[in-house]
Every structure is written in structure tokens, then in C-alpha cells.
Amino acid sequence: MILAKVFERFVEQTPVTVMVRACMEHALPPAELDALFEMQAERGYTRQLLFSSVVELMSLVVTQIQPSVHAAYQALRHTLPVSIAALYDKLSTIETSVTSALVSPTSQRLAPVIQAMGGHMPSLLAGFRVRIIDGCHLAATQRRLQVLRGSIAGPQPDHALVVLDPQFMLATHVIPCDEGHAQERSLTAQILELVRASFLQGHWGGSASAARCLSRQKRASGAPQGWARTSSR
Secondary structure, eight states: OTTHHHHHHHHHHOHHHHHHHHHHHHHSOHHHHHHHHHHHOSSOOOSSSOHHHHHHHHHHHHTTSSSSHHHHHHHTGGGOOSOHHHHHHHHHHOOHHHHHHHHHHHHHHHHHHHHHTTOOOOOSSTTSEEOEEEEEEOOOOSOOOGGGTTOSSOOOOOEEEEEEETTTTEEEEEEEEOOTTSOGGGGHHHHHHTOOTTEEOEEGGGOHHHHHHHHHHHHHHTOOOOOEEOOOO
16 A cells, blocks of 8 residues: 555544545545536536535535635645636536435445444334434525625525434435525425335424325325424424
8 A cells, every 4th residue: 555654653643534534535436426416417517627626625615624615725726727716606506406416325325334333323213214304594604795785684595404314313315495485395395205115204394284295195105104203493
């Protein structure tokens, strides 16, 4: 192995950082990220800047290694073949279908790792695969669009529904919504698409219509009639 002695020193002195690095590379392999983008993108396309390079850059921002996209660009500038303007243009054209499709395969790659390390938790209800659904609005930032800087009122941020596997504490699916004023119940149809006969489905937000739809689907499939209440904001 190239630089084996250097690697062994990191393993001995900072094993956690080596494990985290290995998990990140296993969860987000560049070749599969680029293939996912080509499969899911409808309007987006690749010229010089790969989707995997965008994910690498944004990982620095999400993990707060860099305070902003611009700072992350400066840190990786020697590896990126485009200008900062081209990077922002790429970010603005990445569709929600792409980011949503990124979640499920990532959790599928990480779940066996957690299980092999004995880090998974007991099922919340024996015999069922429980999923928790919760909504989350994107947090506001101090940076506002120029056209809105003269207005006191701020725009409503986008929101998403996140499906959590509580046994592995992994987000398995994300349902994004780019309409900030839309109610979470308007996404019920997309939730039903995720229903599987072997899952214990959530009674989402106390919605009677959602409960009836889920109940009918479970009766038709012969699945057990059970509910797990989730929160909704």
C-alpha cells in the first residue's frame, strides 16, 4: 500500500477520523454520484463540473469545515475546472429529484456498516419495520436575494418531509417541496408511494384522509393494521 506507514500512524493516533473518512467515501462514491445525476437529472447536464465534485464541495459546507460555498470553492479551487459563477449556476440548476434520489442509496450503503459494528437499535415494535415521518423547513439565512432586500417580509423557505429509520437512525427517503407555503399534507400522495406492505406506516400529522388512504392500502395488501404516530410542524 502506498504511504502505508503514514496511514498506519493515522490509524493508531486518530482512528475515529480514519473511520469517518472511510464511511464518507463508502457512502458517497464519486462514480455512483455521477451516474445517479445522469439518471435523475432532467434539465441538468454535465460539461466540466461533475456532480460528485459539487457533492464534495458542499460536504465541506454542511459539515461546517468551510463557512460558505464561496469559501469552500476557494479551498478546492485547484481541483475545480470552472469559475465561481459557473459553480453557483450548477447549484441553482440541480433539481430536487436529484437530491432526493441521493438519500436512499446512501442509507442503503451505510446500514450494513452500522449493523456490522453493532450500532443498530432494537426495533420500536417487534415484527414491524417502523418508519418515522417528520417535516422540516429550510433554515433562513442572513443572505437575501437583492430583489427582496428592500422588503420587510421575507420569503417562506422550502420544506421537505424526511423518512427516518429509527433502528439505524438513518434518513431513508426525502420528499422535497419547493413551494414554501404548501401544507405538508399536500405531499400525501408521494408518501403513499413509499408505502410497503411489510412496513408499519405512520399516522402522519393526525390527517384522517391520510389514515384512511393508508388503511385501505394495507387492507388491500393484507398488511397488519398498526400505526406509529409522528410529529409534524
